[in-house]
Amino acid sequence: MSATAGTDPAAAPGTEQGTVRSRSRLAVRLVVVVALAIGILFPLAENSDQGTMSIAFFALIFMASVTAWNIFSGYSGYLALGHAVFFGTGAYTIALTANDWHVPAGWSIMWLLPLCGLAAGVLAIPLGLVALRTRRHVFVVVTIAFFFIFQTLATNLSFTGGTGGLQLPFLDWNYDVYNERFYYVALVLVVLTVILSWVVRRSRFGLQLMAIRDDEDRARGMGVRTTRVKLAAFVLSAIPVGIAGGIWAYFLGSIYPQSAFDPLFDIALALMGFIGGIGTISGPLLGALVLESLQQKLTQTFSTDGLYLIIYGALFLAVLLLLPRGIVPSVAERVRSWRARRPGPSASAEPAAGTGVAGVAPQ
């Protein structure tokens, strides 16, 4: 993906192009501030409706997870379909430690969350070392295999409670603050994960990842230590997913192998990433927000499991066929071509290369 901004003969002089850039940067900042404000103020507006609050909580859990997944899969182009391993690891970590160490129910359990992230991150090292020996499409198969291994382990090992699952310490928070508190915990995780994703994207490390996505052999030829870079991204992307699993487990109060290690979780991350636009920062957030809210609403409306699966699968197919690059890159492309066509000196001819390495890629 080459940024040909400078090759357009009619390109505006540096200063004017700079104005456009700073203007769009201002717009991005404005969007970030508004989104954050909505995120913080949302529970106040929805105080009465606990159903909506729980949908919002699940949406945040997925926003954090997809953003984290995107740090590895979106930037490196390696499709990982086994992140439910890290989600489940986080969930089991919080349940086991809270029970074994007799942590009293309440805020103090939240201090176990970093441990969930640590467990997921440490686990990601050996898994990544094995899986990353293979190239792209075999990698997908290995991550799926890992997922099934961990589901089997959680079902059959004795300390995980088997199919009966595990109970977490009972939390006697009042009904109307329960969802709200968990909402804010999840919101903090989303903000931290987005910052992590943003930092990675802007860094030399992120550039190396995206070079691997575009052409791994050439990246290696240019001196990128591909295995090390990929492994680091894999571990980084596992940590927030583990924490999300921990929050999710404590919110529900009990976990089972089938729900903590859920194959639909794996596919949901990929689906949300693809719908929003992988490799961008806002894409995973948007995809998770739209899809998880929709899914929660669907399950609340149609109690039949089957119908919900059909709608979900059909939607997935439609997105893959109609918007293979996702909402954010497609919209960004439209905006850019509109700007380029607009008369005036501010026409900056950014190419349509959606998630380009160089230039102003969609955020």
Added chain:
Amino acid sequence: MSFDSLIQAILDGVLTGGVYALMAAGLSLIFGVMDIINIAQGAMVILGAYLSYALSVHLGIDLFLGLLITVPVMFVLGMFLEWGFIRRLREGDRTSMSILITYAFAIIIEGVLTVLFGTDYDQLSASYLNSSVHILNFYLPDIYLFGFALAVVLLGGLYVMFFRTKFGRGLRASLQNRTAADLVGINVNRTRMLATGIGVGVTAAGGMVYGATSAFNPDSGYDLISRLLAIVILGGMGSIGGAMASAVLLLIAADIVATAWEPTWSILVFYAAIILVLSFRPIGLFGARAVRSQ
């Protein structure tokens, strides 16, 4: 573990290995021809089982006779999958995208089956399902013998089709070099569509035998796909003979683990195989691209 139970485990492994080879053949074929990893293979096996179930329960059609209906139905489904979706993917990231597309297919199949049949476990029934041949100290269930015979016949048929017919030559040509195949007058799109159809059609037979030998519900496919992937990876993606050999090997190993240790852990044999093979010999035990090189 006594010697007799070891022999019984090996016999069971060989026979169930035939059934698994039948289920995995389509996966191997489709990958070999098009570099498409069909994650929906497990769901398609279950779909085949439910089709046979519907025919035998509602219309009273014999399971083996019913294959004359279920195989063509699944054949058409496979052609639709290729024509409607796989064909429209861009060349560059086709394999990754195909995993997502077929995953979506699996979810839809599971959803449709859940709506139609519910989530309770079902099992196929026929007079020959409960009888068995008794040799020395060992029992060989009839259905496994029939299933094994069916596997040998169908996989042998696939092999002949691949390596002894003009269609097979066109198929192999179109995956060695698409452009060159186009130039010598092979209709590559049609060839691929037919190959996907055949792969999915054979799966209907695998589904019937699976449904006759184990209880299933709409989400049994998830459990199956990991085993099938292990078989195909170990056998070498695209090799039909390799799928047969590795299915028998893995099933024997799984049966021995189940007898000597505990049935719940036998599944780990498959996962261990995937990881060991991919780590140390990524092309599979029996050489990858067998379809292409022969």
